[in-house]
Amino acid sequence: MKSNELKWALSILVIVLLAYVLPYTLLTDIMKWYGSFLVWIVLALITIIINYFLTKDWGK
Amino acid sequence: MTTTLVWSAIAAYIAIALFVAYLSRKGKQDNMESYFLGDRKLGGFVSALSYSATTYSAFMLVGLAGLTYNGGVGALGFELIYLMGVSLVAFFGPRFWVVGKKYGYVTPSEMLGDRYNNKHVAIIVAISNCLFLIPYSAVQLSGVGYLLQGVTNNAIPYSTGVIIATVLALIFSYIAGIRSVAWTDSLQSLFMIIGSTLIVIVLINGFGGLSGFFEKIETSQPELMTVPGNGYFSFLTFLGLTIPWFFFSISNPQVSQRLYMPASLKSLKTMLMGFLVFGFIYTIVAVVWGFSATLLFPGLENPDLATPLVLSSELVPPILGVIVMVGIMAAAVSTIDSILLTLSSLFAKDVYGNLKKNTTDQMQLRIGKIVIPIIAILAYLFAEMELSLIAVLSVASSAGLIVVVPAIVGTFFWKRGTAAGVLSSVTIAGLIVILLELFQLKPLGLASGLWGISISTLLFIGVSLVTRAPEAKANEFLSYISEALKKAK
Numbered sequence: 001m002k003s004n005e006l007k008w009a010l011s012i013l014v015i016v017l018l019a020y021v022l023p024y025t026l027l028t029d030i031m032k033w034y035g036s037f038l039v040w041i042v043l044a045l046i047t048i049i050i051n052y053f054l055t056k057d058w059g060k
Numbered sequence: 061m062t063t064t065l066v067w068s069a070i071a072a073y074i075a076i077a078l079f080v081a082y083l084s085r086k087g088k089q090d091n092m093e094s095y096f097l098g099d100r101k102l103g104g105f106v107s108a109l110s111y112s113a114t115t116y117s118a119f120m121l122v123g124l125a126g127l128t129y130n131g132g133v134g135a136l137g138f139e140l141i142y143l144m145g146v147s148l149v150a151f152f153g154p155r156f157w158v159v160g161k162k163y164g165y166v167t168p169s170e171m172l173g174d175r176y177n178n179k180h181v182a183i184i185v186a187i188s189n190c191l192f193l194i195p196y197s198a199v200q201l202s203g204v205g206y207l208l209q210g211v212t213n214n215a216i217p218y219s220t221g222v223i224i225a226t227v228l229a230l231i232f233s234y235i236a237g238i239r240s241v242a243w244t245d246s247l248q249s250l251f252m253i254i255g256s257t258l259i260v261i262v263l264i265n266g267f268g269g270l271s272g273f274f275e276k277i278e279t280s281q282p283e284l285m286t287v288p289g290n291g292y293f294s295f296l297t298f299l300g301l302t303i304p305w306f307f308f309s310i311s312n313p314q315v316s317q318r319l320y321m322p323a324s325l326k327s328l329k330t331m332l333m334g335f336l337v338f339g340f341i342y343t344i345v346a347v348v349w350g351f352s353a354t355l356l357f358p359g360l361e362n363p364d365l366a367t368p369l370v371l372s373s374e375l376v377p378p379i380l381g382v383i384v385m386v387g388i389m390a391a392a393v394s395t396i397d398s399i400l401l402t403l404s405s406l407f408a409k410d411v412y413g414n415l416k417k418n419t420t421d422q423m424q425l426r427i428g429k430i431v432i433p434i435i436a437i438l439a440y441l442f443a444e445m446e447l448s449l450i451a452v453l454s455v456a457s458s459a460g461l462i463v464v465v466p467a468i469v470g471t472f473f474w475k476r477g478t479a480a481g482v483l484s485s486v487t488i489a490g491l492i493v494i495l496l497e498l499f500q501l502k503p504l505g506l507a508s509g510l511w512g513i514s515i516s517t518l519l520f521i522g523v524s525l526v527t528r529a530p531e532a533k534a535n536e537f538l539s540y541i542s543e544a545l546k547k548a549k
Contacts, residue, residue, distance in 0.1 A: 005151060012147050016306075019141050023134075023287050024295050031282035033274040036133050041344070044140040047147055048336045054150040055333065059326030059548070 008054050012047060019043045061372050061381055063215040066208070069382040073251070073390065074228065077244050084243035085236045091421050092166050095237035095428070096405040100161065102242060102321040104330025109246035111318050111331055112338040113394035115308075116249075118203035120346045121256060121388050125370075126363035128350025131292030132284030136347045138293075138301050143339045145306035149319070149332045152310050155472045156319035157328055158544040159537065167402075168316045168468070169410045175471045175537055177530035178479030179414040185464055185482070186410035188490050189313050190403050192460040194435060197399050198442035200392045201225050205443065210368035211385050219444065225389065226440040229396040233432055238321065241397050248390035253342055255387040259370075259380055260345045263352045266375040273348075276355050284354065300507025304458035307513075310468050311461040314395075314402040325548050396439070404431040456497040459509035463489035466513075466520035472541065474524075475534045481524030489516035 023036040030036070089095040102110075120139075127135035156171070165171040169189065173182025201222050208221035232244045267273040283289040287298065310316050322328040353366035356373055360366060367388070371381040408428035413419050463486050470477030489512050495501075496508040503511070 009151065012144065016141065016144050019137065019144065020299070020302075023137055024298075028286055028288070031285045032278055033285065035285055036287060037136060037285060040133075040137045040140045044143055044340060044343075047144045048333075048340060051147055051150050051336055052333060054147075055329040058154065058329040059324050 005054070008050055011050055015043050015047055015050075061211050061378050061385070063212050065378060065382050066212050066216065066385065069386050070224070070389070073386045077228070077232070077247060077390075080247050081232055081235045081240040081244050084239045086239060089237045089239070090425070092405070092409065092425050092428070093164070095425055096166055096401060097317075097321050098238045098242060100321055101323045102238075102327065103323060104327035105334065106242050106246050107318065107322050107327055107331035108334025108338065109249045110242040110394075110398075111315065111335045112342070113245035113249035113252070113391065114314055114318070114398040115335070115339070115395075116252065116342055116391055117200050117395035118207070118388050118392035120342060120391065121349060121384070122203060122207070122364055122367050124343075124346045125350035125353060125367050128284075128347050129353050129360070129363040129366045132281070132286070132289045132351075133347075134287040134289065134293030134298060135350060136343065137287065138298065138305070139343045139347070140340075141302045142305040142308060143336065143343060146309045146332070146336060146339065148307070148309050152316075152468070152472065153319050153328050153332060154325060154545055154548065155541055156316065157322065157325065158541055158548065160320035162540060162544070165320060166317075167406050167409050168313050169406055172464075172467055172471060172482065173410065173414070175530075175533065176467075176477065176479040176482055177533045178483075181467075181479050181482045182410040183414050184486055185467070186406040188464070188486055189406055189461065190435075191490075192457040193312075193314070193399050193403055194439055195442060196457040197229075197396045197435075197439040200396050201439055201443035204389050204392045206364070207368065207385065207388055210365065211371055211381075222440065222443050225393055225396065226436055226443075228393045229400055230433060230436045232393065232397040233401045234429075238401060241394075241401055242321075245394045245398065248387075248394040249338070251383070251390045252387040253338060253345070255380070255384040256345045256349065257341065259376055259384050260348050260352070262377070262380065263370075263375055264348065267352070267355065273351070273355075277351055280358070281354060284351070296505050297507070300502075300510055303513060304462045304509035307462055307465045308458065311458075311465050313406060314398045316468075317402050317405070400432055400435055400439075403435050404428045407431045407435075456493055456508060459497070459507070459512050460490055460493045462509055463493065463512045463516040466517045470520060470524070472538070475531070475538065476524055476529050477520065477534075478524040478527040478529045480527040481520045481522075484523045485516040485520035488519055489513075 022039050027035045093099060124135055124139055163174060169182045169185040172185050173179050204225035205218040205221035208216040209218045233241050264270060264273050267276055277284055287293045322331055353370050357369050371385055405428055408424040412427045413424050466485055467482040492515055493508045493512040496511060
């Protein structure tokens with residue numbers, strides 16, 4: 001695996017871990033839309049953006 | 061929703077889909093690569109839509125909406141963690157693609173067999189995939205049966221729905237192999253996403269906009285906005301659900317086979333990015349759908365009824381309701397036809413091709429075409445019998461397919477992996493998953509998928525370390541990949 005790939009893989013790993021940890025710790029009592037609902041959506045969006053950068057140069 | 065309206069919508073859908081399937085016939089599908097992989101020439105846009113339609117089954121608007129109804133926002137987390145897992149395609153996709161082109165692989169199990177230099181690997185992986193995916197298709201078929209029965213108040217009986225879905229899946233995969241599947245998939249995915257998004261917009265408007273919608277949930281059932289919330293999504297349950305799905309994009313052959321099909325790396329990129337955007341929107345739509353059901357019909361005993369009830373509620377105009385009903389049917393059919401095609405290629409290439417000596421590509425294709433209706437009929441019979449074992453295997457499918465993941469990771473990232481490691485990890489861990497599901501056991505509170513992935517990883521590494529790796533093949537395979545990827549980028 002190239003170092004570039006490794007960097008992105010680690011970022012995705014951190015985001016996935018946050019997607020498990022945050023809702024079950026900090027956000028368990030926030031019963032509003034800006035709690036787990038928003039956090040999961042934001043984390044998924046960040047993952048999509050990372051995928052964009054990962055694949056940017058494919059086929060060039 | 062009147063029965064006439066439902067029938068007319070189904071008729072319109074069938075007519076349009078058949079027309080598209082007919083148009084998709086291009087060239088002569090007279091060899092395996094052409095019939096099952098579209099000659100590795102699929103464009104990015106069609107690949108993206110077809111990948112979406114294949115991945116997202118009737119589960120989204122029925123099962124995921126039901127999960128939201130039961131447990132709240134945890135359902136969103138579950139499905140978005142799956143979506144994050146599709147990032148695996150960014151790492152495995154180009155690797156599958158370059159070796160597929162170089163060695164001419166038609167199926168993922170064929171690739172495993174070649175890489176580990178042992179045809180039994182291909183046979184066992186192919187058989188285990190069939191074992192879990194045929195029941196999974198059966199449950200999709202019964203989904204269509206229940207849906208039509210539900211929205212028409214029994215006017216269209218269960219069996220009629222099941223038969224319609226079976227016949228459609230069969231026709232779509234038969235007309236032109238993967239080409240007709242890919243094109244009808246694309247059409248069906250558009251039905252799914254446009255229809256359901258429109259309904260969700262109508263629903264949210266009915267609740268007084270986004271702020272009204274959230275306010276209503278936050279006041280009536282605030283615990284639905286958190287996990288574990290009402291206790292439904294305990295951390296261990298959440299982990300047990302999400303881990304198998306996280307690896308779906310590489311463990312399920314009907315989607316991993318797609319990695320061989322795009323015409324170029326650019327098309328592969330379009331497929332991945334297009335799918336991620338599609339999945340992101342569709343997930344939010346399905347979850348909002350489930351929340352709407354909790355607001356409209358609180359206290360249902362069977363949450364799977366939530367979707368038919370929303371569809372026939374007063375907030376939803378009947379014409380829109382019927383479009384989404386067709387969309388859900390299309391979602392099921394587009395998943396089944398892809399599975400049919402993939403499983404028949406697995407059987408023809410890996411089981412028949414390895415067990416029978418001196419087969420030609422032509423003979424394998426003929427066998428594949430014979431097997432498609434056989435698998436469809438098996439799935440149909442399973443759906444009609446409603447056996448409990450079938451339900452068990454279907455639930456176990458994501459957990460059962462996950463046992464191949466260590467072998468797939470090893471294919472590209474671990475030279476020391478061996479055929480004995482693959483065979484032991486896939487068979488032993490697969491059997492353990494089936495037993496755990498059959499007897500409904502959760503040792504240490506962990507779900508079957510978690511046991512599946514842990515045991516298969518340990519076995520794959522342990523057994524590989526004490527057996528001889530196919531060094532020459534591994535070196536050649538891996539150095540080709542790194543060269544090809546350097547050149548391609």
